[in-house]
Structure formats: C-alpha cells, structure tokens
Amino acid sequence: MDSRYNPRWDLESIFSGGSESTELQDYIKVLETDLDHLTQQVNGFPLPEKPDDVGFLESIISLLEKVSKQIGEVSAYVSCLTAEDVHDHKAKLLVGKRSELSAAYSAILTILDRKFVQIDSDVWNGLLEQPTLTPFSFILNERRRKAMDKLPVEQEILLNDLAVDGYHAWGEMYDAIVAKMGIDWEEDGQKQRLSIGQAANLLSNPDRDIRKKVFDRLEKAWLEQADLFSETINHLAGFRLQTYKHRKWENVLKEPVQYNRMKEQTLHAMWEAISSHKTPFVSYLKRKAELLGLEQLSWFDLEAPVGENSKTVDYDEAARIIIEQFNRFSTGMAEFAQMAFDNRWIEAENRSGKRPGGFCTSFPDSQETRIFMTYSGTASNVATLAHELGHGYHQHVMNDIEILNQDYAMNVAETASTFAEMIVADAAVKNADSKQEKISLLDDKIQRSVAFFMNIHARFLFETKFYEERKRGLVSAERLNGLMKQAQKDAYCNALHGYDPTFWSSKLHFHITDVPFYNFPYTFGYLFSLGIYADALESAESFEEKYIALLRDTGRMNVEDLAKKHLGVQLDRMEFWEKAIQLCIDDVEEFLKLTEA
Incomplete structure (x- = not known):
C-alpha cells in the first residue's frame, strides 16, 4: 500500500537550495543591514522626558520585532540543516554565522535595557500606558526590572566576556x-x-x-x-x-525562579505536594520489583520493561491515530496536525546521517514550524511525534501575536507538548489489544511520573545541598557522591536496593551554563500540563477556547497569573498540584490491579 504522508520534510518553501541557498544569503544581508540600523537607533535613543514621548521607542520596538523574526528564521533553518545531515559541512559554517548574529543582537539588547533603567519611573509607567506600547508592557517591565537587578552595564558586559573562557x-x-x-x-x-x-x-x-x-x-x-x-x-x-x-x-534560587517567571513559594508548594503523595509510587516500585523477581529494584532496574510490547505502528497509522485523538479535545489541534503532515513539516524518516533526538522549531517570519525525529514505529515514537506536534500547535496559536510576546519560559514550554503526548498515551492504554500490552504501556507512563517526581526531585535536593556547601569552599568528589546518594534515598523514599552516587557527574544538566537548577522546570511543565488535562476531561465542551487563550498568554504573564486567569487556580498552594498528581496515581492503581497475583 502506498504511503499517504511523506516522512521527509520540505525546507525549500523556507529557503531553496539548502546550505548553499542564495535566498538565505540574501536574507542574511538584509538582516545585517537591519541590525546596523537597530544599533544606530539604540545608541542614539534620547531618553523620553514625558509619558507621551513615544515616537522613538515605537520605532525601536518595531525594528526589534523585525530583527527578532529574522534571527529566529535563520536560526531555525540552520538548526534544521544540521539535524537532517550531520555531514553537511557548509551547514556547520552557517552555525558560526548564526552565533555571530545572535551575539550582536544580544549586545544591542543589553545597551537598550540599560537605557530603560535610566528613564524616570513616572515617565516609564506613563509610556507603557500609551496604546501603542501597552501590548509590550509585561516584557518591557521585565527587561527593565532585570537590568536594575544587575551590575552596571559595563560590568555586566565584562562579566559576559570573561565567561566565554571562564x-x-x-x-x-x-x-x-x-x-x-x-x-x-x-x-x-x-x-x-x-x-x-x-x-x-x-x-x-x-x-x-x-x-x-x-x-x-x-x-x-x-x-x-x-x-x-x-x-x-x-x-x-x-x-x-x-x-x-x-x-x-543572596538566594541561589533567585536566578532559576526568575528565569521561569515564577515565585519560590510556587516551587515549594509543588515539591510539597509531590512529597506528600509518593506512597503510591513506592507501591509501584515494589510491584515492579516483584514482577522482575526481585526483592527491591536497583537504580539500573528503573527503566527495565515489565512485559513485551513489540507492536509497531507505521507512519501513516501514527498520523491517523494522532489526528483522531487530538480531535477529541480540540479541532484546532487536529487541523494543525493534519496541515503538518500534508505540508511535509515533519522530518521523520529512519535513515543514517541524521542527528539523534527530536525537536520542534518555529519560523517566525514564515509562520511555519518544522518537527524533527527518527520514526521507527514504536509506541515511544508515536508519543514523541504527538509531543512535538504539541509544541508546534503552541507556536501556531501564537503566530499573530507580537514576536516579543512569544518568548515563553522553560517551565511552560512543555505544556502543550506534554498535553498532546498525554492525549495519545491515554488512548493507547485504553485501546490496548491485550492485558499484557496495557501493563507495558502503563509501566511506560508511570516510569515518566517516577522520573519527574523522584529522579528530578533528587537532582533538586542534591543541587540545593551542594550550593550550601560550595559557599564554604570546594566540595570533594567523595562528598559529592555522598550528597547524591542521600538525595536519591530521600527522593525515592528509601525504596531502592542500590543507587547511583556518580549521577552528579553523569547528568549533563548539572554542568550546563544556561541556568542552574535545570531540573524543576521539567516537573513543573509535566504537572502543569496534567492539571490542564484534568480540566479538559471535566469541561470538554468549553475546553478548546480556554486552552488556546492560555497558550497565547504564556509569553506575557508570570505563571501564577497565567494559571489564575485561565484555570482559576493558585499555583502557590498544593491543591492544583495534588489534582494533577492524582491522574498519575490513577495510572498506578490501574497498574497494581492488572498485575495482582
């Protein structure tokens, strides 16, 4: 039977010619001209002296919007080229050009932020009340507030320069x-x-x-x-x-919490809710040990399969399943997925020469997205495909919003993707052909919950203790091993026979420079999307409109305000998190029932 959907993406509609595209080079030349123009405008920006003195700032924001879209377009295209063929050496050269353009743009923003700080507070507040600037009030206030909280601009630039080789x-x-x-x-x-x-x-x-x-x-x-x-x-x-x-x-959590646009109180409420509801997951770990013929699981048993699930799903069937299940919750999601398959926005072919992993990237100027993965027909592949389509839909509903208001934080970035994945994973469990297949699929789902509630909790506990000790001096490798093992024991409620004390060295996230505590945003995003899913199950008829409105606000609100406005819940209290956790507990209870001796 002929395939309906081509598993190779089409990049020609963005820029024709691949890494040798003359269209891309022409586009970059325009971008460089606009960057120069933006630099001149920012350097010559006269500080407004009265609230209605908005002309120059309007001009800068207009140019910021244009340049931001252009940089996003180039960056996404280069990412796609390097992913589809790791041997494309000309694409690798374009990576350097992309970094150069991004660095120039960041430098301009640093100077502009410092000028924002110099504007009188009353004048600033008056400026943001002007109709043309009001849509940007959240992001502009955030940039000004962050700049005020840092060192003088010359010192921050020096810090950034020294950080390159430090x-x-x-x-x-x-x-x-x-x-x-x-x-x-x-x-x-x-x-x-x-x-x-x-x-x-x-x-x-x-x-x-x-x-x-x-x-x-x-x-x-x-x-x-x-x-x-x-x-x-x-x-x-x-x-x-x-x-x-x-x-x-003074607080090491200040940067990661600020980066994720949330209160520290919200973070603690989430972990408290998780810590109070770990008993069912300990029961799952015990049952899994029994099924594997063990008294207790060791660290290396956590990902072990409990049954055989060799069922494969071809690409066309995966598309049909995803579109059909999306449609149960949102016609918009289903229509977007259909468009992505029809227009070849997905690179899914199982071939050599591709980079590993999967991602979704957006082209803000073209208002298109592209999804990258390697599809081989497993249940996990179907879940990944749904996950990345969720990311794509998130961007799709934001396309007509100002580009400066589309930059959402990491903790809400996984909302639409995890929600989409949950829809398909739930359907797979419900439509399993056998009891053994259902057990296997449930185990796969619960493994993810355990990872978010226990593994990532252990990372958070470790990093918290490590920073406390690092303030007093260097921490030895032996001590790091001890801190890691204790964090794992605490997070897993002493439910395992053996742990992984070297996890602090093997987990990349502890050594990246993006932001510290690169752990809790994953758990937040997982539970936040589950809370939305619980809401969807209760209010199917009114759900789609509410969901789209929430996604459209993710780049222009703090997460507490976002949840209050669209879900009517308070994230700094345990109730919301407990409701989301209950969905995971339901999976555990079904797993325990199906695996009773």
Whole structure:
C-alpha cells in the first residue's frame, strides 16, 4: 500500500537550495543591514522626558520585532540543516554565522535595557500606558526590572566576556571529556567500544545481567573521571556564586525562579505536594520489583520493561491515530496536525546521517514550524511525534501575536507538548489489544511520573545541598557522591536496593551554563500540563477556547497569573498540584490491579 504522508520534510518553501541557498544569503544581508540600523537607533535613543514621548521607542520596538523574526528564521533553518545531515559541512559554517548574529543582537539588547533603567519611573509607567506600547508592557517591565537587578552595564558586559573562557569554558570542558569516554563491550562474540549514550540505552534492556554489567562499567568510567568532573561542577557553581555575590543576590534560587517567571513559594508548594503523595509510587516500585523477581529494584532496574510490547505502528497509522485523538479535545489541534503532515513539516524518516533526538522549531517570519525525529514505529515514537506536534500547535496559536510576546519560559514550554503526548498515551492504554500490552504501556507512563517526581526531585535536593556547601569552599568528589546518594534515598523514599552516587557527574544538566537548577522546570511543565488535562476531561465542551487563550498568554504573564486567569487556580498552594498528581496515581492503581497475583 502506498504511503499517504511523506516522512521527509520540505525546507525549500523556507529557503531553496539548502546550505548553499542564495535566498538565505540574501536574507542574511538584509538582516545585517537591519541590525546596523537597530544599533544606530539604540545608541542614539534620547531618553523620553514625558509619558507621551513615544515616537522613538515605537520605532525601536518595531525594528526589534523585525530583527527578532529574522534571527529566529535563520536560526531555525540552520538548526534544521544540521539535524537532517550531520555531514553537511557548509551547514556547520552557517552555525558560526548564526552565533555571530545572535551575539550582536544580544549586545544591542543589553545597551537598550540599560537605557530603560535610566528613564524616570513616572515617565516609564506613563509610556507603557500609551496604546501603542501597552501590548509590550509585561516584557518591557521585565527587561527593565532585570537590568536594575544587575551590575552596571559595563560590568555586566565584562562579566559576559570573561565567561566565554571562564564559566562557559568549564561547561565545554565537561562536554569534551564526556565525548572521549566510553566502555568496552562484547556482544555476539564481537568486541566494541560503546559511547556513553550507546551504553546508557542498554539500561532498559530486558536482561538484568546486561543492565547490571553496563551500569557497573558506566559507574567505573564516571569514577575514573570524578576528580575532573568535581573541578567542572565546583567551578561552574563558584562562578555563579561570585556573580551573585557582586550583584548582591543572596538566594541561589533567585536566578532559576526568575528565569521561569515564577515565585519560590510556587516551587515549594509543588515539591510539597509531590512529597506528600509518593506512597503510591513506592507501591509501584515494589510491584515492579516483584514482577522482575526481585526483592527491591536497583537504580539500573528503573527503566527495565515489565512485559513485551513489540507492536509497531507505521507512519501513516501514527498520523491517523494522532489526528483522531487530538480531535477529541480540540479541532484546532487536529487541523494543525493534519496541515503538518500534508505540508511535509515533519522530518521523520529512519535513515543514517541524521542527528539523534527530536525537536520542534518555529519560523517566525514564515509562520511555519518544522518537527524533527527518527520514526521507527514504536509506541515511544508515536508519543514523541504527538509531543512535538504539541509544541508546534503552541507556536501556531501564537503566530499573530507580537514576536516579543512569544518568548515563553522553560517551565511552560512543555505544556502543550506534554498535553498532546498525554492525549495519545491515554488512548493507547485504553485501546490496548491485550492485558499484557496495557501493563507495558502503563509501566511506560508511570516510569515518566517516577522520573519527574523522584529522579528530578533528587537532582533538586542534591543541587540545593551542594550550593550550601560550595559557599564554604570546594566540595570533594567523595562528598559529592555522598550528597547524591542521600538525595536519591530521600527522593525515592528509601525504596531502592542500590543507587547511583556518580549521577552528579553523569547528568549533563548539572554542568550546563544556561541556568542552574535545570531540573524543576521539567516537573513543573509535566504537572502543569496534567492539571490542564484534568480540566479538559471535566469541561470538554468549553475546553478548546480556554486552552488556546492560555497558550497565547504564556509569553506575557508570570505563571501564577497565567494559571489564575485561565484555570482559576493558585499555583502557590498544593491543591492544583495534588489534582494533577492524582491522574498519575490513577495510572498506578490501574497498574497494581492488572498485575495482582
């Protein structure tokens, strides 16, 4: 039977010619001209002296909108080129050009933010009440407030310059060491050297002997490099702490909470709700151990399958399932997914030469999106495809909003994607062909809940304790191992037989320089989307309009205001989080019932 949908995406409608596109080069030339124009305008920006003195600021914002779209367009296209063919050397050269353009734009924004700070407060407030500027009031206030909370602009620029070969260099050092690591492995009589990523994939192997063997070898590899990784993590934290000290920031959670546009009280309410409802997940871990013939699970058993689910779904069937299930909740979601499949916005072909993983990227000037993944017909592939289409739909409903108001934080970035994935995962469980398939699919769902409620909680607990000790001096590798193991014991309620003390070195998120505490936003996004899903199940008829309105506001509101306005809930209280957690508990209860002896 001929396939209806082509699994290779079409990039020609954006810029024709791939990495040698003359259309792209012409577009970049226009962008560079506009960047120069923006630089001149910002440097020559006369500070407004009265509230109706909006002309110059209107002109700058108009140009900001244009340049932001252009940079987004180029960035997305280059990302697609490098993903679809890792051997495209001309695309790699374009990555350097993209970085150059982004750095120039960031420098302009830094100067503009400092000028915002210099405007008299009464004049500033009056400016934002003008009809042409009111739509930008949230983002402009946020930029001004953040600039006021930092060092003088010259010192911040110096800090950023020094960070290239200091702060960021430690993160790059970590990447360089990990890239050269691996383990020796033998399979079917063939000896080979596995990369860290290849080895980690074996931790979900059905054979426990294989899981234990690879875990032991990975742990040995991480321990051999522990002294180097203790250097990277100590110096990354040290740079941050010194930066905070000079900015007079006393709380290490200030930056990650501010970055995610949320209150610290909300964060604590979420973790408190999770900590109060871990008992069912401990019961799941015990039952899973029984099914695997163990008294207790070890760390390397957490991803072990409890049953065989070899059912495959071809690409056309996956498209049909996703569109059909989306339509149960939102005709808009279904129509968007149909458009994405019809217009070849998805790169899903299972071929060599592609980068691993999946993503969704938006083209703000073309108002299109592109989804990247490698589809091989597994249930996990179907979930990933739905997940990325959820991201695409989020962008789709925001396309007519000012580009400056489309920049949503990491914790709400996963809202639409997780919601879309949940719709399809739930349908898969309900439509399972056998009891064993249902058990396998439920186990896969619950594994995700355990990861968000326990694994990520352990990361948060570890990082909190580590920063407390790092303030007093360097923390040894042995002590880091101890802190990690205790955090895991606490987060998993002592439910495991063995833990992973070297996790602080093997988890990339502890060594990236984007933002510290790169952990809790994942749990927030997961639960926030589940709260929306619970609301959808209760109010199907009025849901779509409410959902679109919420997504459209994600880039121009704090998360507490967003939830209050669109869901009528308070995120700084436990009730919302408990309602979301209950959906996960329902999965556990069904799993326990189906697996009773």
